[in-house]
Amino acid sequence: MKQVLIERYGTPWEVARCAEVPDVGAPAADEVVFDVLAFPINPADMGFCRGTYRLRPPLPATPGAECVGRVTAVGAQIRHVKPGDLVINLQRENWAQKRKVKGDDAIPLPAGIDLRQAAMVRINPPTAALMLSDFVDLKGGDWVIQNVANSAVGRLVIVLAHQRGLRTVNVVRRPELAGELRQLGADLVLVDGDDLPARVARETGDAPIRLALDAIGGKATGRLCDCVASDATVVHYGSMSGQDPAVSRTNFAYRGVKLTGFMLGRFLARRNAQKIREIYADLGGQVMAGKLFAPVDTVYPIDKIEDALAHADKGGRNGKILVSPNGAI
Numbered sequence: 001m002k003q004v005l006i007e008r009y010g011t012p013w014e015v016a017r018c019a020e021v022p023d024v025g026a027p028a029a030d031e032v033v034f035d036v037l038a039f040p041i042n043p044a045d046m047g048f049c050r051g052t053y054r055l056r057p058p059l060p061a062t063p064g065a066e067c068v069g070r071v072t073a074v075g076a077q078i079r080h081v082k083p084g085d086l087v088i089n090l091q092r093e094n095w096a097q098k099r100k101v102k103g104d105d106a107i108p109l110p111a112g113i114d115l116r117q118a119a120m121v122r123i124n125p126p127t128a129a130l131m132l133s134d135f136v137d138l139k140g141g142d143w144v145i146q147n148v149a150n151s152a153v154g155r156l157v158i159v160l161a162h163q164r165g166l167r168t169v170n171v172v173r174r175p176e177l178a179g180e181l182r183q184l185g186a187d188l189v190l191v192d193g194d195d196l197p198a199r200v201a202r203e204t205g206d207a208p209i210r211l212a213l214d215a216i217g218g219k220a221t222g223r224l225c226d227c228v229a230s231d232a233t234v235v236h237y238g239s240m241s242g243q244d245p246a247v248s249r250t251n252f253a254y255r256g257v258k259l260t261g262f263m264l265g266r267f268l269a270r271r272n273a274q275k276i277r278e279i280y281a282d283l284g285g286q287v288m289a290g291k292l293f294a295p296v297d298t299v300y301p302i303d304k305i306e307d308a309l310a311h312a313d314k315g316g317r318n319g320k321i322l323v324s325p326n327g328a329i
């Protein structure tokens with residue numbers, strides 16, 4: 001079977017290759033085997049290949065934080081999935097044609113769900129949902145501000161916030177995205193820049209913003225801090241700039257703004273297995289109903305992983321880069 005391997009850390013498309021490796025074999029009593037039907041290339045996967053991600057395992061290593069698969073075999077103790085079912089995997093190393101995992105890590109998805117969308121259910125939808133629920137007790141009409149608003153996470157935040165009657169200020173770096181994001185339910189779309197706080201104040205009528213979501217870092221985090229109300233919470237969950245947040249100390253000392261961080265694994269770990277399955281059942285159902293959607297730019301076969309990675313690194317994409325290891329999509 002084919003599997004992506006990196007033998008050193010560095011430029012993703014220079015260090016990753018598609019290798020021939022032994023089959024995963026039959027499942028033990030508590031295991032599930034599935035064919036990987038599709039996986040996305042996420043910013044965290046790029047960091048993993050570069051060696052800049054928080055996980056830096058000994059090499060060779062296989063990247064891949066998420067995927068969708070179809071179960072081909074289950075061990076004698078497995079009751080919650082059967083051959084033919086679609087699953088997502090709570091564990092990593094998914095850039096391969098097949099995976100063998102512990103039963104508890106295989107989460108079922110509804111039959112008939114769009115496979116491209118299913119490949120992206122594991123990480124970004126719960127990230128958007130939990131960032132909106134776990135930090136600030138927001139009520140209908142409240143404002144939330146976020147940057148990288150046209151990213152997969154950003155678009156999900158727009159839709160989930162709109163469902164709850166929240167209003168969103170969406171900060172982008174490409175003005176041509178405004179119409180698309182408004183159609184998703186965005187209230188305001190503003191291009192990032194030094195005068196962002198003044199424009200946000202003007203456009204919201206000086207409304208107090210109690211939650212900000214930042215995935216850029218550097219001075220962009222500081223600009224969001226300057227936009228929010230005193231005592232508001234700014235959640236740093238990604239660093240597309242590669243920089244640490246740069247925030248004026250005035251925000252902390254004089255205004256009580258709180259800068260904190262989000263990592264999905266940490267917030268899922270606060271819930272039990274039943275609650276986690278419920279979260280994915282809800283999000284999977286919303287994807288199935290077409291309510292949650294992430295655009296896809298291009299799908300590559302697994303043996304073109306270098307091309308897929310180079311493409312994923314380019315700005316200005318019209319959605320995610322996906323890989324189809326078994327030609328299923």
Ligand SMILES: NC(=O)c1ccc[n+]([C@@H]2O[C@H](COP(=O)([O-])OP(=O)(O)OC[C@H]3O[C@@H](n4cnc5c(N)ncnc54)[C@H](OP(=O)(O)O)[C@@H]3O)[C@@H](O)[C@H]2O)c1
Pocket residue numbers: 042043044123124127148149150151152153154173174215216237238239240241262263264265314315316317319320
């Ligand atoms: N903490 C967690 O648990 C968690 C979970 C999921 C995702 N994340 C993070 O969330 C962020 C978004 O992930 P995603 O999968 O939604 O991303 P994505 O769909 O691949 O989109 C990437 C976005 O980043 C923007 N971008 C790229 N480089 C930038 C820069 N230097 N300055 C400003 N914007 C830049 C792109 O803008 P253009 O379209 O204009 O190129 C695009 O909007 C990433 O940082 C990721 O690591 C964190």
